[in-house]
Amino acid sequence: MSLPGGDLAAVQRRTVLVLSVGQVLGGIATGVTVSLGALLAADVSGSEALSGLSTAGMTLGAAIVAVPLASLARRAGRRPSLATGMIVALVGILTVVAATAIGVFALLLAGFALIGAGQAANLQSRFAAADLATERTRGRDLSLVVWATTVGSVLGPNLTAPGEAIGRALGMPELTGPYVFSIAAQLAALALYLVFLRPDPLRLANRLAREASASARAPRPDRPVAARFAILAVAGSHAVMVAVMAMTPVHLAGHGAALHIIGLTISLHIAGMYALSPVFGLLADRVGRVATILLGQGILAASLVMAALGQDSAVAVTIALVLLGLGWSAATVAGASLLTEASAPEVRVARQGRSDLTMNLAGGLGAVAASGVLALIDYGGLAWACLAIVAVIAGASPLGRR
Known part of the structure; x- marks a missing residue:
């Protein structure tokens, strides 16, 4: 099948590769927050009993933005939706650093919730991998993007020591230095999606579905x-x-x-x-x-x-x-x-x-x-x-x- 950027199989291979790299980059912020969030929450709030709210904030943030990001994808495609998730998460990282510097716990929780948008975008990536997949390869393609999450989740916590050294050199608040790597990773993921996720897998899949519907090749019924x-x-x-x-x-x-x-x-x-x-x-x-x-x-x-x-x-x-x-x-x-x-x-x-x-x-x-x-x-x-x-x-x- 002739498509922008090559045949359908080639487009899907490139899409899965881009999404997998994006998962690695996007997962770094999540990994850093999982490893340091509880410490930051306890430090800013002054109470270890509130340390678990870091994870709760991320989970709540991911839940809140899941449907809006899906709605954006339905209207404009996966590329704008995933990019928006990266931007919101980037704002969340900056908010966490600022909240730690000024010692405002409520603002810190808001930052964790915004970082959860990155989690929501990472979850959406697995569906983006399935947009152009065939029934024979849908599970495989989706699972490869899920697997890539491992790399980011492992990298994030292991950037703590070098991040702290960089943070001290930059005069950042204690424990926030590793977010330097998260900021760089979020910017790289944003550029990756905007530049390389072309053609947009969801928009192309919708176009192919319309063409199939207009011909004898009707799509499978809804279940x-x-x-x-x-x-x-x-x-x-x-x-x-x-x-x-x-x-x-x-x-x-x-x-x-x-x-x-x-x-x-x-x-x-x-x-x-x-x-x-x-x-x-x-x-x-x-x-x-x-x-x-x-x-x-x-x-x-x-x-x-x-x-x-x-x-x-x-x-x-x-x-x-x-x-x-x-x-x-x-x-x-x-x-x-x-x-x-x-x-x-x-x-x-x-x-x-x-x-x-x-x-x-x-x-x-x-x-x-x-x-x-x-x-x-x-x-x-x-x-x-x-x-x-x-x-x-x-x-x-x-x-x-x-």
């Missing part, structure tokens, strides 16, 4: 029931993952685990979330989206059972956290693929925005509820409670095939 199942699977799996992950450091610390053990457990969990996403993408393409979602629920169930039965063992909890990441990866990659192909072009982007909104809200609610559940029925009880969510998703799986 709203399957789309709703995909949203449920992604949001439910995310809620389970966030709830258990958020309480694991607290649980391990309460059982006397050393800080390096806690850090290793979370690092291995993050590796489980992203490192094998291309494998799950290939499985989604070859054995089916719903089957891969169910595989993810099976892995999540195994994780929760191990966490409940082995809650007194740091080794068992670490293995459970790795399985938790793997189950999340399978469900989210396959769920995003199913949502894309189950939605007609005219409603696809809006549903993707609602899915990201639901996913972030579910994660936030899961984190908030988990602390109360942990206090009432301990870590093992939290794992058993989360197993109910997994059962609901598995029970609804026939809807995904409708």
Whole structure:
């Protein structure tokens, strides 16, 4: 097929490459904030009890902008939408630095929320990778962009030491030096999307859909029931993952685990979330989206059972956290693929925005509820409670095939 910039397959390969590099650059700000946000919040507020609001602020910000960014993409294309997310996140980084300098906690939280827009743009990137993908490659292409998140998430925290040195040389507030790298990465991601994400994948996909509709090659019909199942699977799996992950450091610390053990457990969990996403993408393409979602629920169930039965063992909890990441990866990659192909072009982007909104809200609610559940029925009880969510998703799986 003759297209601007080459044939469709070549355009899609270039699109996936650009989006993957953008994920790496955009993930640096998120990685820095995850590693330093709690420290900044505690320092500016003067209370360690408020340190967790850094993550809550980012999650809330990502939820708030998910639908507006999707609406912008539907009207103008992926390029302006992703670029806007980078700009808002850049403003958020500058706001965090300024709030730390003047010691205003409310402004700091606003900065974290704005950085969450970058998270929302990164989430939207996986859908952008699916705009021009075929049914044979949709899961693979989407999962490659998800996998690229690993690089940025790992790079961000490891820029802390050199960032602090640069920050001191520039006279920046304490702990904000690493954001120098985040600012540079956000500017690079902004330029990348504006210059190289051409042709715009969503606008081109819409044009091809209109041409198919005008000819005998009518697009596949809309499948709203399957789309709703995909949203449920992604949001439910995310809620389970966030709830258990958020309480694991607290649980391990309460059982006397050393800080390096806690850090290793979370690092291995993050590796489980992203490192094998291309494998799950290939499985989604070859054995089916719903089957891969169910595989993810099976892995999540195994994780929760191990966490409940082995809650007194740091080794068992670490293995459970790795399985938790793997189950999340399978469900989210396959769920995003199913949502894309189950939605007609005219409603696809809006549903993707609602899915990201639901996913972030579910994660936030899961984190908030988990602390109360942990206090009432301990870590093992939290794992058993989360197993109910997994059962609901598995029970609804026939809807995904409708």
